Amino acid sequence: MNDVEKQYVIDALAEDSWRMFRILGEFVQGFEEMADVGKAVTIFGSARLKEGDPVYEKATVLSRDLSQAGYTVVTGGGPGVMEAGNRGAYEAGGRSIGLNIDLPHEQAPNPYQTSGVNFTYFFVRKVMLVKYSTAFVAFPGGFGTIDELFEALTLIQTRKIKPFPVYLIGVDYWKGLLQWLQGTLVRHGTINEHDMHLFKVVDDVREIPDEIDAYYRTEGRGGFELPE
Numbered sequence: 001m002n003d004v005e006k007q008y009v010i011d012a013l014a015e016d017s018w019r020m021f022r023i024l025g026e027f028v029q030g031f032e033e034m035a036d037v038g039k040a041v042t043i044f045g046s047a048r049l050k051e052g053d054p055v056y057e058k059a060t061v062l063s064r065d066l067s068q069a070g071y072t073v074v075t076g077g078g079p080g081v082m083e084a085g086n087r088g089a090y091e092a093g094g095r096s097i098g099l100n101i102d103l104p105h106e107q108a109p110n111p112y113q114t115s116g117v118n119f120t121y122f123f124v125r126k127v128m129l130v131k132y133s134t135a136f137v138a139f140p141g142g143f144g145t146i147d148e149l150f151e152a153l154t155l156i157q158t159r160k161i162k163p164f165p166v167y168l169i170g171v172d173y174w175k176g177l178l179q180w181l182q183g184t185l186v187r188h189g190t191i192n193e194h195d196m197h198l199f200k201v202v203d204d205v206r207e208i209p210d211e212i213d214a215y216y217r218t219e220g221r222g223g224f225e226l227p228e
Contacts, residue, residue, distance in 0.1 A: 026119055033117045037074070037095075039071045041066050041134055042129050042130070042133040043062070043081070044075065044144075045138065047078045047082060047144075048079075048142075050080065051083075055139055055170070056080065060084040060088040061205065062208060063084065063085045063086070063087070064091065065208075066088075067092040067095070067096075072094065072096075076100065076125075077101075077109050077116050078098075079108065079110055081139045081141065082098070082110060086098055086113050089112075091112070094114075095115075097116060098117075099125050101118075126148065129148065133164065135208075135212045136167070137166075137169060140169070140174075157191075157195055163198065164215065167200050167205075168199055168201045
């Protein structure tokens, strides 16, 4: 290895070391900001569904009802369904938290937040979204929503977190995914039939606050604790 190659390796190691400290800093900031969150429900969905869309309106109604039931509403902090989730809680006078991710597009923080935290790293943000949640609600969305949904389901399936309620909103929207899970994964034995009961698919969101409340009273909060 010549001197140029050695210097390249040294620079790469230094860069990775500083990146590690930035990651730790984001964890520390998130833990400090979320430490007193109490009962919380995480709402996810597309950043592209705007005010006036039925999904946006339904997310606003649910978050308002959750807030009135005493829950903090947590979203990814961006536009679309995330905005609707924050908005319902904010306008109801409740606590509305946005955990925003720095992206080149689509992800300007929405104005309906009583507090927020900005993240650079998706995986740090995921920890915060799950760790403090009592339930998880996935409205129609794209890759990001599906990623967060399966992250939560994987943690529940593998018992890394308590089995908190997971809701998919929109029977018609999620129908194709359910058919694939049942017809391919269950049929080939890559998941169990029981795994299909780790979540609930509904159109009507009105009963969700009461169902989450019943879970919270009997099972305690969801989320997970990092190993010591």
